[in-house]
Amino acid sequence: MEQSSMPLWLSTFEEDIDTYIFISSRDNKLYQGILRTYDQHGNIFLTHCVEKIIIPERNYFSDIYVGNLIIRGDNIAYFGSVDEDKYAKMFDYSQENKATKEAEDNSEADLVKNQKSLSSENVVLQYKPINQILSYLPDNNQDYAAFDN
Template sequence: MEKDALAPNVEDLYLESYAFTTAAAIVGSVDRKIFVLLRDGRNLFGILRTFDQFANLVLQDTVERIYLDNDKKQPEPQEDGSIEQKRFGQAYRGIFMVRGENVVMMGELDIDREDDHLAELQQIPFEEAEKELEKSHAETIRNEKTRSKQFLAKGLINDFVKSDLY
């Protein structure tokens, strides 16, 4: 077989080696496990089955996970001497369609290491995690309203939107 003089290493050029700035960049992640962060702060983990030009995604075997951080920078020891762990709750969601406009971040997961960090976290019921997250979001909204008023008093604007809680 004769090599092309204009493209001698054409066999080394794969679709994934090009830097796409459109939804086409997602093509290499089809049929792989991915993580998706949504504008409302939800974390989804699932297998990407398909997508379209608007970056609408269809995930299979989707799990929604909520991570709850300790409010304090240095957690204090509890009565039994143990240190309060960061917590998480998760729920199986099955097939999940995500509108592209709601995607903040997406990335592939290493399936051999994807759950390693969960060993350091305490699992709690998903409903409990959801209630705590709602409280946290309500507090964030309250704080941002106060901040917006302070900015406005100084002639500035704050671009916080209630749906952007990530």
């Protein structure tokens, strides 16, 4: 009888146990949480998990607290560990940001022009509450209809 061995990509989870990781699902949702365990099918269990909603056109993001989350292995598009220094630079949780007001005043053409001049190393995303982020999501996005009030 032949024993099935785990795929090689699963072995990378071993070194990430009890650390923060990012998971991108096949339906384009981004999760961040502490990896607690996984199995031979790639199913994972995250604690202290948040779903990150990012509006790249505006450099805004918001978090939806999920808590504990199990993600099936066949739903994982990609994953990686969190570099805490880069994370702290990229995700700005401060509410006192002058650039936010300026960005809201810019026209769409200016936003596209500014996006082209940024590299992935110097992008800073500004935190916005979820009720403000929802106004930037396309109308055809049905995933967040539960948050509409």
